[in-house]
Amino acid sequence: MRPLQQPANYDLTFETVNGISYYISKHLLEGHGILVTFTTRIGGVSRAPYSSLNLAFHVGDDPELVLENREIVCNLFGLEPARIVCAEQVHSNEVAIVTKRDIGKGALSLGGTIKGVDALVTDQRMIPLSLYFADCVPVILVELQKRIVSVIHGGWRGIYGNIIGNAAKTVVSLWPEHPAELLAFIGPSIGDCCFQVGEDLARTFSKRFRNSESWLHGDRIDLREIARMQLVESGVPAPNIYACEDCCTSCHNDSFFSYRADGGTTGRQAAMAAILRKPNSQVANRQ
Numbered sequence: 001m002r003p004l005q006q007p008a009n010y011d012l013t014f015e016t017v018n019g020i021s022y023y024i025s026k027h028l029l030e031g032h033g034i035l036v037t038f039t040t041r042i043g044g045v046s047r048a049p050y051s052s053l054n055l056a057f058h059v060g061d062d063p064e065l066v067l068e069n070r071e072i073v074c075n076l077f078g079l080e081p082a083r084i085v086c087a088e089q090v091h092s093n094e095v096a097i098v099t100k101r102d103i104g105k106g107a108l109s110l111g112g113t114i115k116g117v118d119a120l121v122t123d124q125r126m127i128p129l130s131l132y133f134a135d136c137v138p139v140i141l142v143e144l145q146k147r148i149v150s151v152i153h154g155g156w157r158g159i160y161g162n163i164i165g166n167a168a169k170t171v172v173s174l175w176p177e178h179p180a181e182l183l184a185f186i187g188p189s190i191g192d193c194c195f196q197v198g199e200d201l202a203r204t205f206s207k208r209f210r211n212s213e214s215w216l217h218g219d220r221i222d223l224r225e226i227a228r229m230q231l232v233e234s235g236v237p238a239p240n241i242y243a244c245e246d247c248c249t250s251c252h253n254d255s256f257f258s259y260r261a262d263g264g265t266t267g268r269q270a271a272m273a274a275i276l277r278k279p280n281s282q283v284a285n286r287q
């Protein structure tokens with residue numbers, strides 16, 4: 001009798017290499033050649049209030065230092081910083097499919113980002129998708145068979161507008177004739193421990209989302225839990241959703257940029273995904 005196949009474990013682990021700390025799914029990288037990573041504020045060259053691994057141009061940091069930080073991160077993973085593709089991130093629910101024509105959009109300056117969108121999707125190799133965060137929920141989707149990745153900016157407005165579902169739909173649209181094999185990763189973001197909201201927002205969310213007992217705790221909203229619900233509704237099996245642990249950006253402000261904890265002026269950590277190389281079948285099958 002054949003042994004039952006154990007499901008693969010794509011857990012995020014916390015790593016520190018050359019003074020840079022980040023979360024990564026090691027098994028996904030080793031087995032499938034797909035990079036999924038969430039950076040922290042640890043490492044890099046930016047000074048206060050952007051200290052020190054600020055990866056975003058739009059926050060007022062010295063652009064030369066941002067470029068240096070992006071280079072430091074890209075070097076860890078064998079990526080070229082000039083090929084990064086970025087979204088404008090306007091709290092919309094719009095998604096862009098990234099092709100070779102988009103390589104480098106937003107890589108070297110703020111102006112070049114893909115406009116009006118908060119999620120990027122690609123099935124092309126060596127095009128790193130990179131979005132930036134300081135409390136909002138970063139979500140990365142991976143389709144394992146066709147090898148598609150998506151990076152999603154899940155602020156409360158985007159989550160309300162179902163940016164996660166829209167991105168998942170776009171991923172599946174690139175591979176419509178087959179059942180998608182979706183994985184999802186949820187990165188560092190403000191937890192329900194710290195995301196206090198006003199009554200109006202709590203009421204608006206309660207009208208929009210069911211099961212409020214699972215995501216509304218007094219005057220605090222658990223955005224990550226809502227993101228999880230939306231992922232499941234979008235076809236990601238619950239066991240395929242991996243989240244970093246103990247990674248509230250506000251509670252752990254020494255490790256993460258937090259818009260709320262830092263009083264508005266701060267840097268941004270990145271959620272990055274890239275299809276690096278063909279899968280390593282030996283490692284991929286070692287489940």
Ligand SMILES: [Zn+2]
Nearest residue numbers: 193194248251
């Ligand atoms: Zn917290």
